[in-house]
Amino acid sequence: MERKLKLMVLGAHPDDAEFAGGGLCALYRCHGHDVKMVSVTNGEGGHHLEPGPRLVERRRAEAARAAAVIGAQSEVWDFPDGQLLPTLEVRHRIIAAIRSYAPDLVLTHRPNDYHPDHRAVGQAVQDASYMLTVPHIVREVPILRRDPIVAYLPDRFTKPTKLQADVVIDASEKFEKVVDMLACHESQLFEWLPFNHPEMGTPPTDPGERRAWLRAWVQQRFRNLAELFRADLVDALGPERGLAVEYAQVFEISEYAAPLDLESRQRLFGFLV
Numbered sequence: 001m002e003r004k005l006k007l008m009v010l011g012a013h014p015d016d017a018e019f020a021g022g023g024l025c026a027l028y029r030c031h032g033h034d035v036k037m038v039s040v041t042n043g044e045g046g047h048h049l050e051p052g053p054r055l056v057e058r059r060r061a062e063a064a065r066a067a068a069v070i071g072a073q074s075e076v077w078d079f080p081d082g083q084l085l086p087t088l089e090v091r092h093r094i095i096a097a098i099r100s101y102a103p104d105l106v107l108t109h110r111p112n113d114y115h116p117d118h119r120a121v122g123q124a125v126q127d128a129s130y131m132l133t134v135p136h137i138v139r140e141v142p143i144l145r146r147d148p149i150v151a152y153l154p155d156r157f158t159k160p161t162k163l164q165a166d167v168v169i170d171a172s173e174k175f176e177k178v179v180d181m182l183a184c185h186e187s188q189l190f191e192w193l194p195f196n197h198p199e200m201g202t203p204p205t206d207p208g209e210r211r212a213w214l215r216a217w218v219q220q221r222f223r224n225l226a227e228l229f230r231a232d233l234v235d236a237l238g239p240e241r242g243l244a245v246e247y248a249q250v251f252e253i254s255e256y257a258a259p260l261d262l263e264s265r266q267r268l269f270g271f272l273v
Contacts (some may be wrong), residue, residue, distance in 0.1 A: 003034040005268065008103035010094065010125055011153075012084065012117035013046060014039040014063040015185040020153035020177040021107045022251045023171025026070045027272055029097035030174070036101055039063060040121050040192065047187055048195045058187055066184035070177060071143035084116065086123040092127045092138050099141045103148050105268050110152040110252065112160060125150060129257040149264055150257035154250040156228060165232035166260065169249040169272055170241065175222070178247070179215045187212055207215050222247045 004260060007028045009017035017037035019024060024273040026034045043059035044052040046115075060076040067074035075097075079090065098106065101122040109118035131137045132144045154163055171178075182189055190203045203213050226233065234242035253260045 001210055004138070005105070006103040007033060007035045007099060008098065008101055008106050008122055009035070009037045009153075010040060010097075010106060010108040011038065012040055012109060012115065012121045014043045014059045014152070015066070015182065015188050016109070016118070017107070018066055018178060018181040018185070019247065020109075020155070022181050023170060023174045023247060024107070024251075024272075025072060026174035026177040026181075027169070029070040029072060031271055035067075035070065036103070037063070037067050037072055037074050038097065039076040040094075040124075041079045041081040041084055041117055042076060043081050045080075047192045049191075050187065055187065059185075062185045062187060066181040069181045069184065071125060077192070084120040086120045086127060086240070090120070090124045091128050091131070093138060094124050095131055096136045096141045098128065098132055098148065099138070099144055101197065102144060106148050106150045106257070107153050108150065110155060110157075110163065112157060113155055114157065124255045126254065129254065133224075149258040149260055149268060150254035151251035151260075152254060154225060154229075156225070163229075163250065164252045165229050165236075165250045166253040167249075167251040167265075167269055168229060168232050168236045169269065170233070170237060170245045170247075171249045172245060172247045173246040175219070176215075179211065179218055182218060183214055225250070 007025065009021050011017045028035050042056045044056050045056050063076050065072045109122040111119055111122040111126060113119050129147055129150060132147055133144050151167065194200045194203055200217060204210050223246050225244050229250045230249060233245050233248055
C-alpha cells in the first residue's frame with residue numbers, strides 16, 4: 001500500500017460524521033487509512049428528556065463506540081450544542097486540530113444547511129482553510145505547507161444552491177457498517193429523533209428488532225439521497241452500475257482549500273472505484 005491517507009470529519013454533532021460520511025469513513029478504514037471523526041459541539045441539546053451534563057457524557061461514549069466499529073478515532077469538543085457560532089475561538093480550534101492531524105482530506109458541512117450548528121462549522125472550516133498556512137495565526141501549532149482538500153458532506157437543500165456532486169462513490173458494500181455505527185448512537189436514533197420526527201415511528205424495545213427497524217429507516221433515507229443524485233452517479237459510474245447504487249456518498253469540493261486536480265482525485269478516491 002502507498003502512504004497512509006488521513007481523513008478528518010469535522011461535524012457539528014456526535015453523529016454527523018456517520019450520517020453523512022460514514023460510508024467513506026468505513027471504506028478508508030477498510031483500505032488501511034486513518035480516520036478521525038470530530039464533533040465540534042458537545043451534543044448537549046440532542047434530547048427531549050436527558051439533562052445536559054449527563055447527555056454530554058453519554059453522547060461522547062456513543063461517539064467512541066461508533067468510531068470503534070471501524071477502528072476510527074473520535075473526539076467530542078466542548079462547545080455548547082445548539083449555540084455554535086463561527087467565532088475566532090472556534091476557528092482557531094479548528095486550525096489547531098487540522099494542523100495537528102495533517103489530514104489529506106477534510107469533510108464538513110456546507111455553509112448553507114438547515115441546522116445553525118452545521119452552518120457555523122462549515123463557515124469556520126471555510127474561514128480556517130487559508131489560515132492553516134499562515135505562521136502568525138495560532139502560532140503554537142506549526143503550519144501546514146499546503147491546505148488539505150476540503151469536501152462538503154451531502155445534504156438535500158437546494159437554496160441558495162444545490163450540492164454540486166464533484167465526487168460520487170458507491171458505498172453500498174459498507175451500508176451494514178454504517179447501520180452498526182449509527183446504532184451506537186442510541187440516545188439519538190432510538191430516543192431523540194423518533195421524538196423529534198414522529199414520522200419515524202416508535203422503535204422496538206428488543207435489540208434485534210431495533211436494528212432491523214433502524215436499518216429500514218436508514219436504507220430509505222440513503223435510497224432517497226441516491227435518487228436525488230442518480231444522474232451524477234450514472235455519469236460517474238456508467239449506466240449499469242450508476243442505476244443500481246442504493247447507498248451513495250456524494251461530496252462537493254470547497255473552493256476555499258486545495259483544488260481537487262486529477263492527481264489528488266486519484267490519490268484520495270481512485271482506490272475506491
